[in-house]
Amino acid sequence: MRYLEKFKLEDLRKLKYDVVIIGTGIAGLYTALCIDERYKILLMSKDTIETTNTYLAQGGIATAVDNNDKDIFYEDTVKAGTYHNDIIAAKVLIDDSFENTQQLINLGISFDTDEEGNIEYIKEGGHSRKRILHSKDATGREIIETLDKRINEKKNVTVLENTYAIDVLTTENTCIGVLIKEDKGLSAALSKTTVIATGGLGQVYKQTTNSRVATGDGLAIAHRAGAKLLDMEFVQFHPTALYDPKREDVFLISEAVRGEGAILRNHKGEPFMTKYHELRDLAPRDVVSKSIATELIIEKQEHVFLDITHRDKDFIKKRFPNIFTHCLERGIDISKEYIPVNPVQHYIMGGIRTDTSGRTNINNLFAAGEVACTGVHGANRLASNSLLEGLVFAKRVAKEINCITPKIKRKHVKIECDLKNKEMKDDEFVEAREKIREVMKKHVFILRKEKGLQKALKIIKKVKQKFSNAKSRGVEDYTTMNMIAITEIIIESALKRTKSLGAHVLVANKKE
């Protein structure tokens, strides 16, 4: 299926811009801020501007602190990525890190400082030194609120909230804009260049730290248009979400808590990470999640504990005000009690294949942020490298757009999609989404088995078959179709990788 909707381009209301950016997370906003003011930009978000994964980021944003740190930071990044990283892109990430984090400060973002007023760098898992900038434990909120203010000052940028990108419009392998759904109905946002900055896909899993907007739309949109996706089997699971079986929403306990000395303990109270890795609780995420998953099987439990009780209460309250308050609201005083935690879906290392300027294999179509696969993260992302990737490559996308936009002539083409849609019953889309989320949690989680993956693929293919000509009645239905498309890709990629690597961990079938 090339498009999710029936439409005739010539009959649609048309909005004309130089650049259309789908997504208002760090990647979308920073791209817009770095594009020349002479270009008319449309920035769109399917929800409010703030409803993003970026807003939820707690820990911080990594940067090379000085020239001497570049080689060490690079080594930490590729070691965490199990050396599956794109070497050139990883070097770019680190070389451009300081300049871009400085630009964030120039834009007004306030990072925590020490008593002398110097930036206070902190440490997280897999980093061999302190190099993470942070705003208490709500770094993403500070970033989004500040970038949003700067965007509001730009006369060349129009922001459309509650506007859903259904598909990118293409002709002869060239992108000419986006098919969008607003309250008013379908429209075409025509552009010379288009940037997909739609973030991750966490909502395809039953348990995720991700925002409700993270349903993998951009990945499915790109795939339908013929853009290449890469490394989709590498899904990151965060080791420490607050365990609370009574609640559907997931609250993250930032890795920075372990950075400040918190220790993972099993139900016997043992600090079990000593058994699994020399860096113990600060080992890379894939290692910690896998170790917890193994410990849960050994102990036949659903969660382990995170212990920060040895730190002073005032320090904890000052350093982690949100985490402290949130846990207290749920009846846990983290300065006195262990925090029950379990691993949940958190991030996707794979995505739309781009080069170091964010170019996809479709002309005039770019991707930036979590939705893109520059290859910097390899098989497992190093903590706090995601915001940095969004920042560094958004700037490079903007640079490329500034350079090519004057040379692009608009194409006046006829595009038409005539679907023979099948009416579905009211609940069928909802049921399909729930089924997908269950299947991904059960069979495509941390410890994967070939048989489980095959079972999952069979189920997804059946769902796909059922919805092959389904009539989508709105945003929730388009989203379901996107979820079906990308889960099939994740599972197929996982089945193709027959040996464990980084976050893709295969275990023997007989343990099932």
Ligand SMILES: Cc1cc2nc3c(=O)[nH]c(=O)nc-3n(C[C@H](O)[C@H](O)[C@H](O)COP(=O)(O)OP(=O)(O)OC[C@H]3O[C@@H](n4cnc5c(N)ncnc54)[C@H](O)[C@@H]3O)c2cc1C
């Ligand atoms: C709880 C949590 C904590 C995290 N902590 C950290 C951290 O400390 N450090 C770090 O580096 N990383 C962290 N991460 C990861 C990081 O926050 C994300 O990877 C990053 O912010 C993604 O940014 P983005 O701009 O690519 O996407 P997002 O910030 O997710 O923005 C996506 C945008 O795309 C829009 N969109 C999606 N689909 C459509 C559509 N069909 N039509 C229109 N708009 C659409 C959304 O509305 C949204 O505006 C964390 C993630 C989570 C969930």
